[in-house]
Amino acid sequence: xxxxxxxxxxxxxxxxxxxxxxxxxxxxxxxxxxxxxxxxxxxxxxxxxxxxxxxxxxxxxxxxxxxxxxxxxxxxxxxxxxxx
Amino acid sequence: xxxxxxxxxxxxxxxxxxxxxxxxxxxxxxxxxxxxxxxxxxxxxxxxxxxxxxxxxxxxxxxxxxxxxxxxxxxxxxxxxxxxxxxxxxxxxxxxxxxxxxxxxxxxxxxxxxxxxxxxxxxxxxxxxxxxxxxxxxxxxxxxxxxxxxxxxxxxxxxxxxxxxxxxxxxxxxxxxxxxxxxxxxxxxxxxxxxxxxxxxxxxxxxxxxxxxxxxxxxxxxxxxxxxxxxxxxxxxxxxxxxxxxxxxxxxxxxxxxxxxxxxxxxxxxxxxxxxxxxxxxxxxxxxxxxxxxxxxxxxxxxxxxxxxxxxxxxxxxxxxxxxxxxxxxxxxxxxxxxxxxxxxxxxxxxxxxxxxxxxxxxxxxxxxxxxxxxxxxxxxxxxxxxxxxxxxxxxxxxxxxxxxxxxxxxxxxxxxxxxxxxxxxxxxxxxxxxxxxxxxxxxxxxxxxxxxxxxxxxxxxxxxxxxxxxxxxxxxxxxxxxxxxxxxxxxxxxxxxxxxxxxxxxxxxxxxxxxxxxxxxxxxxxxxxxxxxxxxxxxxxxxxxxxxxxxxx
Numbered sequence: 001x002x003x004x005x006x007x008x009x010x011x012x013x014x015x016x017x018x019x020x021x022x023x024x025x026x027x028x029x030x031x032x033x034x035x036x037x038x039x040x041x042x043x044x045x046x047x048x049x050x051x052x053x054x055x056x057x058x059x060x061x062x063x064x065x066x067x068x069x070x071x072x073x074x075x076x077x078x079x080x081x082x083x084x
Numbered sequence: 085x086x087x088x089x090x091x092x093x094x095x096x097x098x099x100x101x102x103x104x105x106x107x108x109x110x111x112x113x114x115x116x117x118x119x120x121x122x123x124x125x126x127x128x129x130x131x132x133x134x135x136x137x138x139x140x141x142x143x144x145x146x147x148x149x150x151x152x153x154x155x156x157x158x159x160x161x162x163x164x165x166x167x168x169x170x171x172x173x174x175x176x177x178x179x180x181x182x183x184x185x186x187x188x189x190x191x192x193x194x195x196x197x198x199x200x201x202x203x204x205x206x207x208x209x210x211x212x213x214x215x216x217x218x219x220x221x222x223x224x225x226x227x228x229x230x231x232x233x234x235x236x237x238x239x240x241x242x243x244x245x246x247x248x249x250x251x252x253x254x255x256x257x258x259x260x261x262x263x264x265x266x267x268x269x270x271x272x273x274x275x276x277x278x279x280x281x282x283x284x285x286x287x288x289x290x291x292x293x294x295x296x297x298x299x300x301x302x303x304x305x306x307x308x309x310x311x312x313x314x315x316x317x318x319x320x321x322x323x324x325x326x327x328x329x330x331x332x333x334x335x336x337x338x339x340x341x342x343x344x345x346x347x348x349x350x351x352x353x354x355x356x357x358x359x360x361x362x363x364x365x366x367x368x369x370x371x372x373x374x375x376x377x378x379x380x381x382x383x384x385x386x387x388x389x390x391x392x393x394x395x396x397x398x399x400x401x402x403x404x405x406x407x408x409x410x411x412x413x414x415x416x417x418x419x420x421x422x423x424x425x426x427x428x429x430x431x432x433x434x435x436x437x438x439x440x441x442x443x444x445x446x447x448x449x450x451x452x453x454x455x456x457x458x459x460x461x462x463x464x465x466x467x468x469x470x471x472x473x474x475x476x477x478x479x480x481x482x483x484x485x486x487x488x489x490x491x492x493x494x495x496x497x498x499x500x501x502x503x504x505x506x507x508x509x510x511x512x513x514x515x516x517x518x519x520x521x522x523x524x525x526x527x528x529x530x531x532x533x534x535x536x537x538x539x540x541x542x543x544x545x546x547x548x549x550x551x552x553x554x555x556x557x558x559x560x561x562x563x564x565x566x567x568x569x570x571x572x573x574x575x576x577x578x579x580x581x582x583x584x585x586x587x588x589x590x591x592x593x594x595x596x597x598x599x600x601x602x603x604x605x606x607x608x609x610x611x612x613x614x615x616x617x618x619x620x621x622x623x624x625x626x627x628x629x630x631x632x633x634x635x636x637x638x
Contacts, residue, residue: 026176030169031343038339039329052317053328055165056396059172063384066175070380078182078373 007080015077022069029062098244101450102457105294106271109461112287116279124493127280128198128473129365134285139366140375141292142285143181144383145462146358148295149229150236151532152387153459157395158425162411164327164399165320166337171387173346178380180354185363186372187550187635192364194634200360200542201478207549207631208557209623212482217564218545219478222357224538224568226471229356230508231515232531233464236425237268238512240457243429244450265512268457272464273505276472277498281365284465291458296382298455299390301448302432306397309435316393319400327399334411341599345533348602352536355546358470391428398427401435428456471504472497534575537602541567544610550635553628555613558620563613571605 027033037054039047047054120126134142149155159167188203197203200222205215241264250259258266275283310316324333331337353359366372402414410421417423417430432452437445476497481488488496541564548555555563572578574596578588595604622628 022176022179026172026343026347029172030339030346032339034169034330034339034342039325043325047328048317048321051314051321053165053320053323055328055330056168056320059168060388062172063175063388066172067381067384070175070178070377073179074373074377078376 011077011080015073018069018073018077022066025062025065025069029059029066034058095446097446098450098453101447101454102244105454105458108290109271109275109287112290113275113278113283116275116281116283116286120280120282123490124477124497125196125198126282127494127497128361128469128477129192130281130285132193132365133367134362134365134371135367136371136374136378138285138289139362139371140378142288142466143359143362143375144379145288145292145295145458146362146466147177147353147383147463148292148459149463149532150233150456150460153295153299153391153428153456154236154239154425155232155532156387157391157398157428160392160395161399161413161417161427162404162424163332163334163337164323164329165396166330166332166342168388168392168396169342170346170349171384171392173350174384174387175380176347177350177354178376178378178383180351181363181379182373182376184351184354184546184550185359185366185376186369188360188363188546189366189372190369190637191631191635193368194637197364198361199473199477200355200357201474204542204545204549204560207623207627208545208555208560209627211557211561213561214545214557214564215478215482217561217568218542219474221538221542221564221568222474223471225356225535226358226467226474227504227508227511228531228535229467230464230471230504231511232535233460233467234265234269234508235512235515236460237457238262238265238516239426239429240264240453240460241267243426243433243456244453246433261516262513265509268461268464269505269509272461272468273501276465276468277501280494281361281469284469285362285365287465288462291462294451294455294458295462296386298452298458299386301390302428302452303390303393305436305439305448306394306431309439310397310400316397320396323396323399333404333406334409336597338598341597344600344603348540348600348606349533349536351543352540352602355542356467356470356536356539357474358466361470361473362466394428394431397435398431402427402430429453468501468504472500475500533601534571537571537574537600537605538568540602540606541571541609543606544613548613549631553623553632554617556617556620556622559613559615559617562616563609566612567605567609570608571601574601574604 028036034055037047037058039054049057120130125131156167156170159170191197191203195203195206197206199219201215201218204218205211208214238261241260244264245260248260250257251263252258253263275287307313307316310319321328326333330339330342363372366375398417402416404411404413404417404424406412411424412421413419413424413427416434418426432449436449436452439445440448476493480496481493485492544563544567545555545560548560573588574592578586578592582588
């Protein structure tokens with residue numbers, strides 16, 4: 001019984017952590033976090049990373065963070081939470 | 085050296101590909117009819133037994149509208165890389181399939197719900213006002229969505245048959261736009277009428293596969309046509325700075341607006357009536373859990389590595405110009421600001437034959453253009469079907485003829501589909517004939533955001549039922565009315581009734597430049613909902629406890 005409760009507590013803690021990471025990805029990816037990398041419209045040369053425009057790299061990076069969060073949630077939180 | 089449309093003869097290939105596709109769709113419609121039972125529940129939910137493949141593809145195809153293949157790439161073409169970030173709404177939409185969809189599915193199975201209003205009204209003490217408001221919210225979402233899908237059919241017919249002369253049918257002369265609009269409406273209407281949810285879902289499987297493949301194929305073809313990965317990004321890096329930064333070339337996308345559009349675009353799309361009915365028709369909550377995972381991983385990848393790549397490449401190859409603050413597309417794409425929507429069509433027609441030659445190239449072009457048509461049809465069919473359920477089940481069955489037989493209800497549902505199709509067709513033709521400044525149907529992406537903003541007004545009630553259970557009947561009515569009213573302030577209606585330059589119009593324009601309109605409606609809705617709920621009679625505690633018990637039982 002205690003082991004089950006402990007597992008449930010861990011699952012909930014992981015669920016909250018993943019929710020936090022996902023919200024962070026939403027704020028950073030398409031949200032105000034962009035201003036950390038947003039090129040100035042007056043810049044002489046565009047910002048690129050390995051020759052790729054920085055906003056594209058930014059979008060793909062945060063997509064991978066979100067995707068990893070969903071995969072972890074599916075395997076560790078959702079599967080354990082639903083019994084059907 | 086760029087090859088022009090006139091130089092590429094598509095021959096009869098588009099006719100053959102399109103004819104095959106449409107024949108298969110009508111065949112699926114009749115197959116659904118033969119497999120189905122003549123009951124209302126079977127017509128609307130296909131017996132609540134759909135598995136993972138059908139459910140995930142029908143959810144994707146329903147979300148994947150002409151906006152996905154035309155409107156959103158059009159925004160990337162117009163504003164540049166800033167709008168690429170919109171693709172990040174899709175993992176959140178996948179999350180919503182699990183968090184909302186699996187719970188809605190469970191309640192639907194346990195209590196026999198068919199429409200969103202069935203569940204919302206049942207929870208809030210069987211309120212008629214709540215039912216009608218939920219139905220109205222669905223109606224306000226569905227009509228603009230159907231209109232924009234039908235309109236896309238016109239663009240595609242122009243793309244598939246660019247040099248075709250107008251044809252005369254029953255004495256009425258139609259150009260390719262009108263022919264496309266009418267044909268898409270008619271075929272979609274036929275297979276929805278005949279087979280109901282079973283036909284809609286299985287046609288969505290075909291359309292979903294076409295779409296996912298089409299998006300990725302178009303992305304690969306664009307990169308290859310522009311000199312491979314390094315050539316593509318080298319070319320994209322030469323875009324002007326305003327196309328590589330926020331708030332975008334037209335200045336429309338500050339970060340807060342982009343983020344709120346992503347959040348409310350994702351969640352609003354997932355509580356629209358057609359998606360809600362897909363949750364009810366899934367076999368189990370586990371089905372939706374798997375669907376959520378597949379959705380969150382596959383769809384954003386198709387956008388970021390597929391259709392967004394095409395649109396950004398289009399901005400390099402066919403640069404638009406800025407005239408009086410408006411982005412005017414390159415002459416190869418169109419002549420009016422609203423024709424930025426056609427960038428993907430132009431890219432496919434112009435670049436793929438260059439890459440693959442006029443043999444294989446023409447076949448691929450035809451398949452890709454049919455894939456775009458599939459995007460429109462898959463959303464139009466789901467929304468027509470959902471509208472039929474909403475008006476029949478929530479209005480006709482309850483208030484017009486409660487004693488109607490199952491058979492009569494199903495036929496009334498079919499009648500709704502015919503009337504809605506005619507109404508949408510009329511709106512599209514009226515919009516195309518409009519020559520003045522007032523044309524609310526001009527941009528596909530803007531119509532999408534407005535429709536989703538209406539759908540978002542069902543969100544506070546949904547979250548309350550599924551998670552918090554603290555709202556009251558009076559609270560939800562006041563909240564939804566306020567939210568719908570706020571969203572309406574962002575439409576052209578205030579200008580129409582109060583005259584241009586009214587205070588409401590100016591305030592709405594200012595707020596709209598900072599935040600998503602669905603978010604504005606949602607914030608007002610939640611505030612009013614919470615305040616009114618604080619001082620009004622709560623939902624019957626016993627009914628609430630029974631609801632919570634059903635929500636947690638499988």
